Amino acid sequence: MSAVTDDRVQQEEPAGGEPGEGLAALGAYTKGYLARVRGGELGSIPALAGLIVITVVFAVVHQGFLSAYNIEALVIQAAPIIVMAMGLVFVLLLGEIDLSAGTTGGLCSAIMAVLLLRHGVSSWLALVIGLAAGIIIGLGMGWLRARLGIPSFVITLATFLAFQGVTLILVGGQGAVTLPGDSPLIKLENSFVPLWLGWTLLALFVVAYAAVKLNDALGRRRAGLSRAPFTVIAAKVVVLAALGAAFTYEMGVNRNLSTNAFLSNKAEGMPWVVVLLVILYAVWHFVLSRTRYGRHVYAVGGNEEASRRAGIVVSRIRISVFVICSGMAAISGMVAASLLQSVQSNAGAGNTLLLAVGAAVIGGTSLFGGHGRLIDAVLGGLVVAVIVNGMSDLIQGANSAGYEWVVTGAVLLLAAGFDAVVRRGRAT
Amino acid sequence: MTSDPTLELRSVDKSFGPVHVLSSVDFTANAGEVTALVGDNGAGKTTLVKCIGGSYRVDAGELVFDGTPRIVHSPRDAALLGVEIVYQDLALCDNLDIVQNMFLGREEVTQLRTLDENSMEKSARQSLDSLSVRTVRSVRQHVASLSGGQRQTVAIAKSVLWKSKIVILDEPTAALGVAQTEQVLDLVRRLAEQGVAVILVSHNMNDVMKVADSIGVLFLGRMAAQVRRKDVTQTEVVGLITAGRSGDVGLSPEESSGATV
Numbered sequence: 001m002s003a004v005t006d007d008r009v010q011q012e013e014p015a016g017g018e019p020g021e022g023l024a025a026l027g028a029y030t031k032g033y034l035a036r037v038r039g040g041e042l043g044s045i046p047a048l049a050g051l052i053v054i055t056v057v058f059a060v061v062h063q064g065f066l067s068a069y070n071i072e073a074l075v076i077q078a079a080p081i082i083v084m085a086m087g088l089v090f091v092l093l094l095g096e097i098d099l100s101a102g103t104t105g106g107l108c109s110a111i112m113a114v115l116l117l118r119h120g121v122s123s124w125l126a127l128v129i130g131l132a133a134g135i136i137i138g139l140g141m142g143w144l145r146a147r148l149g150i151p152s153f154v155i156t157l158a159t160f161l162a163f164q165g166v167t168l169i170l171v172g173g174q175g176a177v178t179l180p181g182d183s184p185l186i187k188l189e190n191s192f193v194p195l196w197l198g199w200t201l202l203a204l205f206v207v208a209y210a211a212v213k214l215n216d217a218l219g220r221r222r223a224g225l226s227r228a229p230f231t232v233i234a235a236k237v238v239v240l241a242a243l244g245a246a247f248t249y250e251m252g253v254n255r256n257l258s259t260n261a262f263l264s265n266k267a268e269g270m271p272w273v274v275v276l277l278v279i280l281y282a283v284w285h286f287v288l289s290r291t292r293y294g295r296h297v298y299a300v301g302g303n304e305e306a307s308r309r310a311g312i313v314v315s316r317i318r319i320s321v322f323v324i325c326s327g328m329a330a331i332s333g334m335v336a337a338s339l340l341q342s343v344q345s346n347a348g349a350g351n352t353l354l355l356a357v358g359a360a361v362i363g364g365t366s367l368f369g370g371h372g373r374l375i376d377a378v379l380g381g382l383v384v385a386v387i388v389n390g391m392s393d394l395i396q397g398a399n400s401a402g403y404e405w406v407v408t409g410a411v412l413l414l415a416a417g418f419d420a421v422v423r424r425g426r427a428t
Numbered sequence: 429m430t431s432d433p434t435l436e437l438r439s440v441d442k443s444f445g446p447v448h449v450l451s452s453v454d455f456t457a458n459a460g461e462v463t464a465l466v467g468d469n470g471a472g473k474t475t476l477v478k479c480i481g482g483s484y485r486v487d488a489g490e491l492v493f494d495g496t497p498r499i500v501h502s503p504r505d506a507a508l509l510g511v512e513i514v515y516q517d518l519a520l521c522d523n524l525d526i527v528q529n530m531f532l533g534r535e536e537v538t539q540l541r542t543l544d545e546n547s548m549e550k551s552a553r554q555s556l557d558s559l560s561v562r563t564v565r566s567v568r569q570h571v572a573s574l575s576g577g578q579r580q581t582v583a584i585a586k587s588v589l590w591k592s593k594i595v596i597l598d599e600p601t602a603a604l605g606v607a608q609t610e611q612v613l614d615l616v617r618r619l620a621e622q623g624v625a626v627i628l629v630s631h632n633m634n635d636v637m638k639v640a641d642s643i644g645v646l647f648l649g650r651m652a653a654q655v656r657r658k659d660v661t662q663t664e665v666v667g668l669i670t671a672g673r674s675g676d677v678g679l680s681p682e683e684s685s686g687a688t689v
Binding site for chain 1: 503504507515517519520521522523524528532533534535537541542543546547549550
């Protein structure tokens, strides 16, 4: 009668008592965490492990890999991938796919650039119109998926091709639209947060993180629920602060070698895009984890029928994730335009989307819906950027681009295979 | 029970095109009792449940809730009247935890419109405790990690949480082992003891004889009889299910033989 003993487990939750601090509470917390990991909730462990391993490998093989200059290059390369992957997480959570996120971003940035340069629209208005275009595209694709029931794979494959064409037509024969050097958009990827402001923002960020975690724990204590020990919270805050400080310090190093006593054209401080990434992350993480809307996104991804019976309007959720994805794709397109200081006629085509989907999946977001977090996009995006950056340093010569594609494809396949295996373990 | 029954069906008819699935069915369910609804395959149990749940509209007859006739247009109407149906496939999201599932679609929020996790977790725990559930380790574990019996427990506890007046359980023990069946039946009794009118749809005679206070037997779309548990034996109920009559109880011989209307 093992079924009985299995089922009649003693309640592990104390009946409202204070769990207290000290080693016992810490041990219980660790045990609970390990149990969750064994149960298939791996969280960010694989992505973090992968990130550390490949960083170490590249740092050993390639001398300048961890130099301030290369770290900056890494961050500005990763930014458009991460932004797009953040949007894709929403679509993937519903078990859908948006193959056109890359070309949507390209199209939106082309609209922005053409308005700015050929029609004399002001920079900010052009940006807003570009973003609005992304949102409208998302509405259209979401409507086709939710109301007409066309598989998202087919819809977005069609738009993937079509938007590539529209971008080509918009940008025209010249092959690229170069953004004016004084455009505020260019500053995003190419100018830097002053050092004092960088440190201040880091301090604010760490304090805000600590305050949120502490507030959660105190709220749970007031409600008489089990909570994470304060030592764990403190450890998390310290790790975050240390990582942030290391990054801010490294970015504080002057990267412009031609600086001397007479020329003070220093390149120091983190790129502005880091601030944008943090803001986007905070907003969408909040939406996914603390609002009814976010809960419903997970629910629809987990069991559509159950969600419908619970009164959730499934079609509305479905349309909304496409809107978010295309909107984020538009932002990603703008960031990419800022990085290249121009919009190419093939903007967003090629492997742009694959890298972003790869980022989300490597980070731990499931292709089958229901599982994924925003941090996946960030960690996965970093992994992808490290691979792309490291490979391009490592493999020189005529075929380097070819090898880069092969490795990126292999990593994507590996991540998807890992996802499928973990899912099988989870489906008990 | 001196007051009106919580739910009373008066000569309910339902047909799909030329097929009469239910004809003039009477059925009552009282608060604090377990009323079993039994019948062979195709007798109309599922259709009857869906009529009560608002998925189907009845063609004729009345649904009377607490003495007041009501028209139920949709599942939402039924939910507002306090009807909760626990389906066989349970309709839980595997990727959410117990609390999140119990509050799905009805999440509590703070003044800042953020999810009030602490309040929800407390309520979920309380509703499990009120059913003396000791089988669930943590209300924060994902439903994917639960056994069949535990999932059934969560689905039933949800109806307690929402103060449902009528809870319809569709084959709650069909997929369970012996020990878990025992636990779920205990749960069904405790649910009734809280003053809920429990309707138990089941094929399993043992379960029905064990927990039911009253038994309604459907035979080819007609209510062969609704009898008190203590007045009948299992053999008599089986007779009602298979032949529509048993001794003096049930449909008249003409009705039961020519019942393929």
